[in-house]
Amino acid sequence: MKPVLIVGAGPAGLSAAQALAAVGQRSILVEKEAILGGAPILSGYAKLVPSGEWAKDAIGGMVGRVEGNSLVSIHKSSRVEEFSGAPGDFRVRLSSGKNLEAGAAILTTGFTHFDSVNKPEWGFGTFPDVVTTTQVEQMISSGRGIRCPSDGRKPQRVAILLCVGSRDRQIGREWCSKICCTVSCNIAMDIRTYGLYETKYYWQSQEEFKVKYIKARIAEVTSNGEKLIVKGEDTLVKRPITIPFDMVVHAIGMDPNVENKSIAGVFGVKLQEHGHIAKGQSYASLGETSRPGVFVAGAATGPETIDDSIAQGKAAAMAAFALVHQKAPVAA
Amino acid sequence: MKPVLIVGAGPAGLSAAQALAAVGQRSILVEKEAILGGAPILSGYAKLVPSGEWAKDAIGGMVGRVEGNSLVSIHKSSRVEEFSGAPGDFRVRLSSGKNLEAGAAILTTGFTHFDSVNKPEWGFGTFPDVVTTTQVEQMISSGRGIRCPSDGRKPQRVAILLCVGSRDRQIGREWCSKICCTVSCNIAMDIRTYGLYETKYYWQSQEEFKVKYIKARIAEVTSNGEKLIVKGEDTLVKRPITIPFDMVVHAIGMDPNVENKSIAGVFGVKLQEHGHIAKGQSYASLGETSRPGVFVAGAATGPETIDDSIAQGKAAAMAAFALVHQKAPVAA
Numbered sequence: 001m002k003p004v005l006i007v008g009a010g011p012a013g014l015s016a017a018q019a020l021a022a023v024g025q026r027s028i029l030v031e032k033e034a035i036l037g038g039a040p041i042l043s044g045y046a047k048l049v050p051s052g053e054w055a056k057d058a059i060g061g062m063v064g065r066v067e068g069n070s071l072v073s074i075h076k077s078s079r080v081e082e083f084s085g086a087p088g089d090f091r092v093r094l095s096s097g098k099n100l101e102a103g104a105a106i107l108t109t110g111f112t113h114f115d116s117v118n119k120p121e122w123g124f125g126t127f128p129d130v131v132t133t134t135q136v137e138q139m140i141s142s143g144r145g146i147r148c149p150s151d152g153r154k155p156q157r158v159a160i161l162l163c164v165g166s167r168d169r170q171i172g173r174e175w176c177s178k179i180c181c182t183v184s185c186n187i188a189m190d191i192r193t194y195g196l197y198e199t200k201y202y203w204q205s206q207e208e209f210k211v212k213y214i215k216a217r218i219a220e221v222t223s224n225g226e227k228l229i230v231k232g233e234d235t236l237v238k239r240p241i242t243i244p245f246d247m248v249v250h251a252i253g254m255d256p257n258v259e260n261k262s263i264a265g266v267f268g269v270k271l272q273e274h275g276h277i278a279k280g281q282s283y284a285s286l287g288e289t290s291r292p293g294v295f296v297a298g299a300a301t302g303p304e305t306i307d308d309s310i311a312q313g314k315a316a317a318m319a320a321f322a323l324v325h326q327k328a329p330v331a332a
Numbered sequence: 333m334k335p336v337l338i339v340g341a342g343p344a345g346l347s348a349a350q351a352l353a354a355v356g357q358r359s360i361l362v363e364k365e366a367i368l369g370g371a372p373i374l375s376g377y378a379k380l381v382p383s384g385e386w387a388k389d390a391i392g393g394m395v396g397r398v399e400g401n402s403l404v405s406i407h408k409s410s411r412v413e414e415f416s417g418a419p420g421d422f423r424v425r426l427s428s429g430k431n432l433e434a435g436a437a438i439l440t441t442g443f444t445h446f447d448s449v450n451k452p453e454w455g456f457g458t459f460p461d462v463v464t465t466t467q468v469e470q471m472i473s474s475g476r477g478i479r480c481p482s483d484g485r486k487p488q489r490v491a492i493l494l495c496v497g498s499r500d501r502q503i504g505r506e507w508c509s510k511i512c513c514t515v516s517c518n519i520a521m522d523i524r525t526y527g528l529y530e531t532k533y534y535w536q537s538q539e540e541f542k543v544k545y546i547k548a549r550i551a552e553v554t555s556n557g558e559k560l561i562v563k564g565e566d567t568l569v570k571r572p573i574t575i576p577f578d579m580v581v582h583a584i585g586m587d588p589n590v591e592n593k594s595i596a597g598v599f600g601v602k603l604q605e606h607g608h609i610a611k612g613q614s615y616a617s618l619g620e621t622s623r624p625g626v627f628v629a630g631a632a633t634g635p636e637t638i639d640d641s642i643a644q645g646k647a648a649a650m651a652a653f654a655l656v657h658q659k660a661p662v663a664a
Contacts, residue, residue, distance in 0.1 A: 011615070019647075022654035023355075051613050058615045236567065281383050283343070283390045286642055308640055310618055314647035315351075321650075322354035 002103035003028050003073065004320045005092055007080055007263075010038020011306045012298025013108035014062040015313030016320075021071040025321050028092070028100055029066065030075045036063045038110055039299075040306065046140035048306060049179075055141070059306075083267050087293030087323055103324035104293050106316045107277055108309075109263055111254040111299040114165025114173070122161060123221030123248060129155070129228055130221055130248045132164075133180065148247055155246035159230050161218055166253030166303075175274060177253030177303040216241060221248050254303040267294055276302045287316050295319050334435035335360050335405065336652045337424055339412055339595075342370020343638045344630025345440035346394040347645030348652075353403040357653050360424070360432055361398065362407045368395045370442055371631075372638065378472035380638060381511075387473065391638075415599050419625030419655055435656035436625050438648045439609055440641075441595055443586040443631040446497025446505065454493060455553030455580060461487075461560055462553055462580045464496075465512065480579055487578035491562050493550055498585030498635075507606060509585035509635040548573060553580050586635040599626055608634045619648050627651050 004020055006013045009031035020027045033042060037059050040048065045055035066072050075094060082093035083105070092100040116124035116132055123130040128150040139146050148155050166177040218232040227244035234241045256275035257263065264271050269289040272278040277300045280288040289296050297316040298309035335358035338345045345361060346368065352359045365374060369391050372380065377387035398404050407426060414425035415437070424432040448456035448464055455462040460482040471478050480487050498509040550564040559576035566573045588607035589595065596603050602622040604610040609632045612620040621628050629648040630641035 019650045019654070023650070023657055048615075051615060053614060061616060236570075238569075282385060283380075283383060283638065283642055284393060286639055287646075306615065307618055308643070310615055311640070311647040312643045314619075314650045315643040315645075318351045318355070318646045318650040318653075322351070325355055 001025065001324055002088070002101050004317070004324060005030065005080070005090065005100070005102035005105040006108060007105065008038065008108040008110055008300070009036040010108060010110045010298065010309070011040065011059060011062065012110070012309040012313035013038070013106070014059070014066050015310040016106050016108060016297060016317040017066045017072045018062065018069070019314040019317035020321060021069045023321060024071065025324070026071045026073070028073045028075065028102060030078050030080055030094065032077070032079050034077045036066065036074070036076070039113070043113065043134050044138040044141050046137045080266055088326070090293065104295065104320035105267065106320055107263065107267065107269070107289065107294065107296045107300050108298050108313060109257050109259070109277070109300045111256065111303070112258045114252040114255050116164060116250045116252055118171055119164055119250070121220045122164065122218060122250065123228065124250055127221070127223050127228055129246065130250065132250045132252045134252065136249055146247070153246070157245045158247045158249060159243070159245040160249045160251055162251045164250035164252050165255065173253060173255070175303060179303065179305050180251040180253055214241070254299060257300065267291065269294055276300065287312065287319055293323060333357065333656055334420070334433050336649070336656060337362065337422065337432070337434035337437040338440060339437065340370065340440040340442055340632070341368035342440060342442045342630065342641070343372065343391060343394065344442070344641040344645035345370070345438070346391070346398050347642040348438050348440060348629060348649040349398045349404045350394065350401070351646040351649035352653060353401045355653060356403065357656070358403050358405070360405045360407065360434060362410050362412055362426065364409065364411050366409045368398065368406070368408070371445070375445065375466050376470040376473050378469045412598055420658070422625065436627065436652035437599065438652055439595065439599065439601070439621065439626065439628045439632050440630050440645060441589050441591070441609070441632045443588065443635070444590045446584040446587050448496060448582045448584055450503055451496055451582070453552045454496065454550060454582065455560065456582055459553070459555050459560055461578065462582070464582045464584045466584065468581055478579070485578070489577045490579045490581060491575070491577040492581045492583055494583045496582035496584050497587065505585060505587070507635060511635065511637050512583040512585055546573070586631060589632065599623060601626055608632065619644065619651055625655060
């Protein structure tokens with residue numbers, strides 16, 4: 001039986017590799033970075049929602065189980081340069097020059113964090129104390145706590161601006177990134193924290209942690225030399241607001257992976273209108289790309305939670321496993 | 333190899349059965365109703381989001397593929413009455429008196445639609461032209477179109493009230509049901525249609541279909557004898573509203589399956605605080621119940637989309653398949 005090629009070792013890819021190994025199926029895991037784990041590890045996420053586990057433990061544990069499994073052949077700091085052939089019989093050439101064979105492929109190539117410099121009026125890149133949720137995650141996971149980058153002081157008042165790089169037609173990001181509001185735990189009054197997360201994060205943040213939710217349109221983030229000044233309109237009371245803060249956090253969204261065009265070219269798969277990898281539109285073809293034998297899972301297809309990425313990784317593993325076993329089914 | 337028991341033949345259960353059959357693994361599919369398909373078929377859903385496929389085609393197709401598969405043993409109008417044993421060696425007794433063996437089990441027991449009589453001030457049960465999204469789906473899928481139940485006329489003005497039975501602490505439903513706002517395609521101004529659905533439904537509905545979004549607190553739905561009167565407060569302009577409509581639609585949420593207590597009792601699995609079947613809190617245990625060898629997928633664990641239910645069904649199938657093959661892995 002030929003192995004299954006998995007491209008990208010974030011939660012979806014790790015989940016797929018682990019699921020395949022659990023049924024005795026070999027896989028080849030190709031990761032462009034020098035370490036496995038994807039965004040939660042590479043970007044230094046702290047505690048993940050909703051599990052409350054530290055990323056380095058939860059995703060690190062997945063990495064450990066995959067690295068310790070002899071059925072998973074791992075290629076770090078590698079890219080797939082060429083991909084040809086047909087379902088059951090693909091040929092793969094890595095950036096190292098290595099040639100491999102695979103029976104099916106799963107793209108778990110993830111996303112790229114929105115770059116806040118694309119929203120310059122909100123102060124990122126201009127004022128050092130305007131940071132992103134990813135930077136705050138790193139501050140927390142470093143153990144040093146949340147500090148103003150300018151002078152290291154503990155901020156007294158922090159504004160978190162939601163939907164930075166999401167739901168914003170002006171900059172070509174019309175989609176909702178699903179997870180930023182739950183992650184930032186600072187949810188504007190009538191944005192929902194979807195599913196069961198609503199109870200825990202939306203209510204608890206207000207009642208126990210005194211988070212104040214202001215429904216507002218933010219015009220700009222400036223500075224008076226001492227504090228950051230957030231200016232906008234409180235859309236509930238229809239009044240302008242000008243509020244001083246020590247720190248402003250951009251709750252950044254999930255862009256399509258910046259390399260999706262090249263990935264689509266190598267694998268011969270279609271992208272959808274926003275640049276995500278196109279998946280089957282029918283319930284019968286969910287998890288399939290436009291190329292037979294090439295499956296897709298996780299945030300490669302659009303903003304996705306870690307939970308759903310893991311489930312989709314397993315689902316793609318099941319589909320790929322069925323394909324490579326098509327001509328030799330397990331005895332019933 | 334012992335078969336995998338699957339309880340509930342909605343999208344998640346059908347997906348699990350199909351995935352197992354695709355790798356040659358037998359399953360036993362137990363459904364309490366006389367037909368397969370779950371809520372989309374039993375409740376007569378029309379076109380599903382986001383695929384745009386008719387439920388009877390999309391989910392009906394899944395039913396057809398499962399019913400035609402010799403590796404799936406189907407028991408309709410049946411319930412599991414007793415379940416005992418250990419992973420790899422469970423014993424199952426059906427309501428028919430039949431005794432079966434299974435190596436693992438997957439609970440795909442779904443949800444119960446919120447019953448709008450629990451929100452009496454909004455007119456359901458009192459005025460015939462106050463209906464639910466499910467009833468509107470049935471009107472559409474019947475081919476007769478949307479008509480006022482009282483006299484059969486085509487409604488000129490329709491109000492859709494969002495979050496009926498969701499995000500409502502007064503009646504013990506604190507959770508968001510995820511899908512109602514997209515489904516109802518009538519989204520209050522600042523509720524997001526999550527993920528990529530935002531572009532399609534939230535914007536298109538306003539620009540092409542002239543849907544008007546009013547952010548309001550609804551006090552009551554009454555009647556002046558001729559029209560339904562929706563009273564409340566427009567919370568953006570802070571003014572009371574009294575608007576006549578021909579029809580009022582409740583965008584009803586997803587309750588836990590009303591039978592969850594009995595299901596939990598039979599299978600010896602825990603429920604979480606709201607009454608959904610508790611799933612693993614760790615990323616390593618997603619899709620596992622509190623009982624080893626018993627997995628869970630889809631809306632049984634909380635409000636879920638059809639897409640994610642299908643992916644979770646396949647993921648649970650993969651986990652169950654790995655379990656029953658634990659002692660006899662497929663040759664690598």
